[in-house]
Amino acid sequence: MAGAMNEPFTIAVDGPAAAGKGTISRALAARFDMGHLDTGLLYRVVGALTLTGVDPVEAARGLTAKDLDRDDLRAPNVAQAASKVAVIAQVRAALVDFQRAFARRSGGAVLDGRDIGTVICPQAEVKLYVTASAEVRAQRRFLELRGKGLNVSRAQVLKDVRERDDRDMNRAAAPLRPAEDAVLLDTSQLNIDMAVAHAIAVVENKRQG
Ligand code: C5P
Numbered sequence: 001m002a003g004a005m006n007e008p009f010t011i012a013v014d015g016p017a018a019a020g021k022g023t024i025s026r027a028l029a030a031r032f033d034m035g036h037l038d039t040g041l042l043y044r045v046v047g048a049l050t051l052t053g054v055d056p057v058e059a060a061r062g063l064t065a066k067d068l069d070r071d072d073l074r075a076p077n078v079a080q081a082a083s084k085v086a087v088i089a090q091v092r093a094a095l096v097d098f099q100r101a102f103a104r105r106s107g108g109a110v111l112d113g114r115d116i117g118t119v120i121c122p123q124a125e126v127k128l129y130v131t132a133s134a135e136v137r138a139q140r141r142f143l144e145l146r147g148k149g150l151n152v153s154r155a156q157v158l159k160d161v162r163e164r165d166d167r168d169m170n171r172a173a174a175p176l177r178p179a180e181d182a183v184l185l186d187t188s189q190l191n192i193d194m195a196v197a198h199a200i201a202v203v204e205n206k207r208q209g
Contacts, residue, residue: 006106006107007106007108008103008104008105008106008108008109009034009107009108009109009125009126009207010103010104010108010109010111010121010123010124010125010126011025011028011032011034011108011109011110011111011124011125011126011127011128011203012111012112012116012117012120012121012124012126012127012128012179012182013025013028013110013111013112013113013116013128013130013199014112014113014114014115014116014117014118014127014128014129014130014176014178014179014182015114015128015129015130015131015176016114016131016134016137016161016164016165016168016169016176017079017137017141017161017164017165017168018132018137018138018140018141018144018161019130019131019132019137019187020130020132020140020187020192020195021112021113021130022038022112023192023195023196024112024128024130024185024195024196024199025038025110025111025112027196027199027200028110028196028199028200028203029109029110031200031203032108032110032203033107033108034107034108034109034110035102035105035107035108035109035110036109036110036111036112037099037102037103037109037110037111037112038112038113039095039099039111039112039113039114039116039120040082040112040113040114041068041073042060042063042068042095042098042099043082043083043085043086043091043095044073044074044078044079044081044082045059045063045067045068045070045073046059046060046063046082046085046091046095047078047079047080047081047082047083047084047085047086048070048072048073048078048081048082050081050084050085051077051078051081056085056088056091057088057090057091057094059085059091060085060090060091060094060095061094063094063095063098065098074148075150076145076150076152076157076160079160079164080160080163080164083163083164083167083168084167086114086167086168086171087167087171087172087173088173089172089173092115092173092174096120099111099113099116099120099121100120100121103116103120103121103124114168114174114176115174115175115176117129117178117179117181117182118174118177118179119174122179125206125207126183126202126203126206127179127181127182127183128182128183128185128199128202129178129179129182129183129184129185130185130187130195130199131184131185131186131187131188132186132187132188133188134158134161134162134165135158136187136188137161138154138157138158138160138161139154141157141160141161142154142157142158145157183202185198185199185202
């Protein structure tokens with residue numbers, strides 16, 4: 001592995017909801033001592049604000065790093081609201097600069113989302129597309145939400161996952177899809193340690209090569 005890096009080095013991690021992007025991204029950031037931005041939080045902040053009546057484009061234009069610390073962002077209704085505002089091209093446009101600045105910070109950055117490798121950072125040094133079957137993703141999200149004490153049903157979580165997949169993949173603005181040069185990582189049959197080890201190996205290869 002190359003020594004500690006001051007140069008920008010961007011790792012783009014895209015994929016559908018609950019595929020394991022967040023866990024993998026946090027592990028990569030820790031392993032390579034890089035910053036991590038969960039870009040879904042940006043859309044979640046905008047979604048949460050629209051639930052209180054704020055205009056989504058205004059919300060996106062006024063967003064600051066501090067907003068990402070709100071503690072209501074993981075709620076299922078906020079996830080749905082996020083995927084609804086995420087179809088609006090002006091909302092997406094307002095969030096581009098923040099993400100690109102983060103991506104090029106010195107020391108490197110891991111960004112996870114839906115369009116990082118395709119739209120936000122098409123020049124990213126590493127692109128991963130993390131996926132898993134809808135059933136496996138819904139089961140993971142179900143356990144996660146239950147673990148937080150939320151009273152959700154398995155069937156409702158699967159329905160939510162499918163609805164978001166459909167909206168994210170079929171929208172006109174920056175639809176979810178793997179970049180042509182992305183490495184695909186299907187985590188359906190992998191535990192967390194295996195998925196993380198695989199992702200680390202991909203990054204190490206790129207850093208050496
Ligand atoms: O990743 P997370 O589930 O937190 O994202 C919430 C929603 O935000 C997604 O369903 C998607 O619609 C939107 N999103 C997006 N582009 C990103 C990250 C998230 O459209 N880069």
